[in-house]
Amino acid sequence: MRTLVLCGTPAIGMPPERTRVIDPETPIATATDLGLTRGDGVFETVGVHHGRMLDLEPHLERLAQSARLMDLPSPDLAAFRMAITLAVGDLLDNLERTPVTALCKIVYTRGEEDALAAPPGRPLGFALAYDFPDPTEARREGTSAVTLTRGYPLGIGETAPWLTIGAKTLSYSVNMAALRHARTLGAEEVLFITTDGYVLEAPRSTLLIRQGEVISTPAVTGGLLHGTAQRAAFEAFESLGLTCEYRDIHHDELATADALWLADSGFLLRPLHTLDGRRYKVDERLTTAAIRLILAGTL
Amino acid sequence: MRTLVLCGTPAIGMPPERTRVIDPETPIATATDLGLTRGDGVFETVGVHHGRMLDLEPHLERLAQSARLMDLPSPDLAAFRMAITLAVGDLLDNLERTPVTALCKIVYTRGEEDALAAPPGRPLGFALAYDFPDPTEARREGTSAVTLTRGYPLGIGETAPWLTIGAKTLSYSVNMAALRHARTLGAEEVLFITTDGYVLEAPRSTLLIRQGEVISTPAVTGGLLHGTAQRAAFEAFESLGLTCEYRDIHHDELATADALWLADSGFLLRPLHTLDGRRYKVDERLTTAAIRLILAGTL
Numbered sequence: 001m002r003t004l005v006l007c008g009t010p011a012i013g014m015p016p017e018r019t020r021v022i023d024p025e026t027p028i029a030t031a032t033d034l035g036l037t038r039g040d041g042v043f044e045t046v047g048v049h050h051g052r053m054l055d056l057e058p059h060l061e062r063l064a065q066s067a068r069l070m071d072l073p074s075p076d077l078a079a080f081r082m083a084i085t086l087a088v089g090d091l092l093d094n095l096e097r098t099p100v101t102a103l104c105k106i107v108y109t110r111g112e113e114d115a116l117a118a119p120p121g122r123p124l125g126f127a128l129a130y131d132f133p134d135p136t137e138a139r140r141e142g143t144s145a146v147t148l149t150r151g152y153p154l155g156i157g158e159t160a161p162w163l164t165i166g167a168k169t170l171s172y173s174v175n176m177a178a179l180r181h182a183r184t185l186g187a188e189e190v191l192f193i194t195t196d197g198y199v200l201e202a203p204r205s206t207l208l209i210r211q212g213e214v215i216s217t218p219a220v221t222g223g224l225l226h227g228t229a230q231r232a233a234f235e236a237f238e239s240l241g242l243t244c245e246y247r248d249i250h251h252d253e254l255a256t257a258d259a260l261w262l263a264d265s266g267f268l269l270r271p272l273h274t275l276d277g278r279r280y281k282v283d284e285r286l287t288t289a290a291i292r293l294i295l296a297g298t299l
Numbered sequence: 300m301r302t303l304v305l306c307g308t309p310a311i312g313m314p315p316e317r318t319r320v321i322d323p324e325t326p327i328a329t330a331t332d333l334g335l336t337r338g339d340g341v342f343e344t345v346g347v348h349h350g351r352m353l354d355l356e357p358h359l360e361r362l363a364q365s366a367r368l369m370d371l372p373s374p375d376l377a378a379f380r381m382a383i384t385l386a387v388g389d390l391l392d393n394l395e396r397t398p399v400t401a402l403c404k405i406v407y408t409r410g411e412e413d414a415l416a417a418p419p420g421r422p423l424g425f426a427l428a429y430d431f432p433d434p435t436e437a438r439r440e441g442t443s444a445v446t447l448t449r450g451y452p453l454g455i456g457e458t459a460p461w462l463t464i465g466a467k468t469l470s471y472s473v474n475m476a477a478l479r480h481a482r483t484l485g486a487e488e489v490l491f492i493t494t495d496g497y498v499l500e501a502p503r504s505t506l507l508i509r510q511g512e513v514i515s516t517p518a519v520t521g522g523l524l525h526g527t528a529q530r531a532a533f534e535a536f537e538s539l540g541l542t543c544e545y546r547d548i549h550h551d552e553l554a555t556a557d558a559l560w561l562a563d564s565g566f567l568l569r570p571l572h573t574l575d576g577r578r579y580k581v582d583e584r585l586t587t588a589a590i591r592l593i594l595a596g597t598l
Contacts, residue, residue, distance in 0.1 A: 004330050029328040029335050031303050031427045036328050038471040039338025128330045151462050152450045162480040163450050171470030172337040181461040
């Protein structure tokens with residue numbers, strides 16, 4: 001089940017147009033939309049847990065931040081907020097029962113190719129809500145990953161802003177290719193590392209590592225995306241008495257970690273039971289407690 | 300002026316559908332097309348010079364090669380050949396006079412998101428033909444560029460195939476961001492270099508350098524796209540008695556080059572009159588002679 005809402009005025013200052021639910025099978029991007037032809041746009045995926053959205057505002061803020069990093073016109077966040085609300089509401093209305101988890105993806109493109117040099121143009125914005133397989137088992141069982149190089153040295157984004165590393169762009173084909181490559185190696189997920197051996201992130205999620213009473217995640221400076229689910233998880237772990245920190249994490253440290261998780265909007269926290277063939281402890285009680293606290297944020 | 304042709308059967312083995320001219324304003328990609336949401340697809344841009352296509356077959360071969368590198372279903376090249384022919388023919392029929400240069404972009408996406416794991420799915424294929432501003436002056440005057448790091452070390456593509464460096468994918472947002480960055484530095488073009496100082500390519504073209512009687516271009520192994528216009532230019536320069544070679548070119552060498560060009564399907568050869576503020580000789584006679592020989596390939 002999917003609900004698609006076309007965002008009437010995706011950029012600030014666009015003439016008001018009606019934001020409306022449309023058939024998700026209806027094509028919406030033209031052959032000259034730079035989102036399609038150049039992966040030139042930004043997106044977010046908002047989690048909907050037991051019928052409630054989690055962290056809508058942080059996602060909207062990150063959409064605006066990604067747009068800034070990409071020199072896109074400022075997105076009309078009020079219009080996107082309405083589009084998401086409509087899409088999620090319609091999805092839930094049309095499902096027989098409230099799903100444990102649903103997702104709502106929002107996309108904002110640069111629009112028509114002719115508008116490349118000129119401001120605004122005709123950007124495309126939409127929200128697509130859809131139900132997601134029940135994540136309960138994956139949260140309990142965990143998943144497996146392999147490390148793959150992202151090809152960059154640590155911190156390259158700080159000196160090379162045109163690599164737009166901190167932006168969540170539509171140019172995700174390397175992420176998808178890495179996931180396919182992982183599957184040929186018998187793993188489900190990828191943990192990207194830098195050419196100098198530092199840990200970055202997974203193609204669609206953020207890494208958290210536990211060493212004793214400390215939870216760490218790679219520092220976001222110039223190398224990766226600041227995860228919304230990771231931020232929610234940090235709050236939860238801190239409530240549970242653990243210390244949380246951002247820092248550069250070398251790949252060699254992973255061997256001595258007590259536990260690893262991937263954080264994202266759908267699963268929230270998924271333990272990594274295996275990384276590069278090494279087994280890690282899956283702490284079901286801690287994971288469950290943290291997810292319960294994260295979900296309290298939807299109330 | 301633009302002509303859009305939807306490719307009825309973009310992948311081999313798809314049920315035959317009618318390939319047809321449609322209004323270029325008609326949206327063609329759905330909200331779940333991975334070409335739109337993940338930049339997950341491949342493309343080519345074929346040059347049409349004085350009404351004749353140049354190197355159609357090498358472009359189709361490279362489309363198939365890009366698809367292989369991206370684990371996409373094999374594109375139906377006969378269907379794309381027909382779509383391009385229809386699009387270019389219709390464009391020329393509808394223009395009052397034959398343009399010096401037109402382009403035809405072909406795009407082939409992975410299709411619907413649900414089909415991620417499964418083969419074929421519903422890939423999208425289209426050909427978009429459009430007229431291009433007369434390149435004569437740019438070929439004579441040349442353009443300016445700055446070097447920017449691509450963030451990768453030389454040869455990374457050989458050991459990290461998931462970076463899909465040799466594929467011409469729809470995930471081009473870094474290329475576009477680099478071009479915007481160049482403009483803030485007062486240059487029109489970018490020359491990407493590796494973190495270890497080797498020359499790669501421009502976001503939409505290939506570099507050629509002349510040192511005496513030798514023309515060189517960066518070796519394609521594991522770092523960049525093999526340019527179709529560059530290959531045609533090599534043939535032309537060889538006909539003119541110059542020696543052409545592929546090799547690793549360090550950035551330091553550029554300072555002593557006699558001349559530089561960017562090669563692509565639209566301009567064919569465009570001299571670089573300035574790189575990083577350094578002036579280079581623009582050899583109008585050699586450029587014109589080479590372009591004339593390249594264009595002989597369209598006869």
